[in-house]
Amino acid sequence: MSQRKVRVRFAPSPTGALHIGGVRTALYNYLFAKQNGGDLILRIEDTDSQRFVPGAEDYIIEALTWLGIKFDEGVGFGGNYGPYRQSERKEIYKQYVDQLISNGLAYIAFDTPSELEEKRNAIANFQYDASTRLQMRNSLTLSAEETNTLIAAGNQYVVRIKIEPNENIVVNDLIRGEVIINSSVLDDKVLYKSADQLPTYHMANIVDDHLMEVTHVIRGEEWLPSAPLHVLLYRYLGWTDTMPAFAHLPLLLKPEGNGKLSKRDGDRLGFPVFPLEWKDPVSGDISSGYRESGYLPEAVVNFLALLGWNPGNDQEILTMDELVKLFSLEHCSKSGAKFDYEKGKWFNHQYIQKKDNATLAALFQPVLAEKGIEVCSSYVEKVVSLMKERVNFVKELWDQSAFFFVAPLSYDEKTVKKRWKDNSSAQLTELIEVLRTVDDFGVENTEEIVKGWIEQNQYHLGNIMNAFRLALVGESKGPHIFNITEALGKEETIARLQRAIEILK
């Protein structure tokens, strides 16, 4: 299996929004494919007709596109190995199922769900396997004639794999090494159900990976227990020599408490677990998304990439291109990672700093529009350049810099108490007169004149500046004060001073 072109797939089932853990799996597959000059396939695993959710497929594509994870083929991308939706591949699976049956590697079982339920209730740890299958209603215990009669009469049945007991099955995992499981602990898994004429995940997955010439299966750790079954299926189908290599990724865990990160944790703890906002078509419930929360896609990618993998050094800010170069399965960790939302915010902060002002201003404009503010982009860019280093999200820009767009309506009580002195209004009144004489309201000039005036009169610099800031901003925050006066302009600066003097007396 030397020179096969690397081909990997991301194979979600369209049962709802794509979980952030799934996004990471898709990302790792993408990085691995690109690094090796291979292909990434998007395959939709919709063999469970019961759980299909409309809109989920589009959601998956939109989310991954937003993040810059590009597919080479698959649903929505074309390709020569289609169709890529499992529900459209019924006939393909059927022939392999039949092949297994005729080779004696699988059999037909008529036990109804309720009969099985009964068994499970009656016998502790009941498992449909070599030790029990001869007590069940299947083509192993029934004659061929009886079997055919039952089928002809329209009885529903399933096809089960026939697993021989007592054999150690070796799964070679690229991340975990050899994992050995005894076949006796495996059950005769259902491969196919006559009810909807669809295979189950296991069968469809192996057939498709083989037919689509997948070379590496990179998926979540929750699949590790069924990996031996998959190895056996490759053998039963005669495809062992082209069996893909496996890599089982560690899980994303809840930030606190136990268990893997779930859909509900996000809303409970106040952060998104989905890339895009998702509205459940049935319940109408809305779950927040990273995009709508103001995350930059590069930040999400970077954050996710480092959750379960690291480059082996202390580099943390990595672009997609760098990730493609550096990624390796060997550096993936084996243990689950608790999801640290705070770190995610930090990544976004880093990427905001890296973005140029024009881009950020363009992202900020809609937020301003929402507040009913219309200003030219050059002014927004100026504000952004002054304020971006202090926010994690574009949206926060408004909280931090509203005073650039609207005069303070009130003055923060604590700040007033601390910064507004008895002589403040007298001094600021004087300051107004000084400012009136300033023609060039640029940062340096205004600062020089104001500081000169303060020095001349032996005033306390801090007292004046803090009261000045209070008048302009309404509280004790913001960038260098003369950057604010420059942006506001002479008229507005003086108006704000007058207003503060009036109100605070």
Added chain:
RNA sequence: GGCCGGUUGGUCAAGAGGUUAAGACACCGCCCUUUCACGGCGGUAUCGCGGGUUCAAUUCCCGCACCGGUCACCA
């Protein structure tokens, strides 16, 4: 419960027999400063426990504990 996987600071983690056990997030303190941030500096680990192997073990082996996953006609 059976089976499988994992276990380095609150979190993400580097490390691969001999190190003062990196770095980042968060937190705390200090510095910078006219405010708030940014930035800078500093602080917090007897590497889950118990046995081995070895001159030497966080690193190798075994047992235990704990955490996680999985045991469907779901993926």
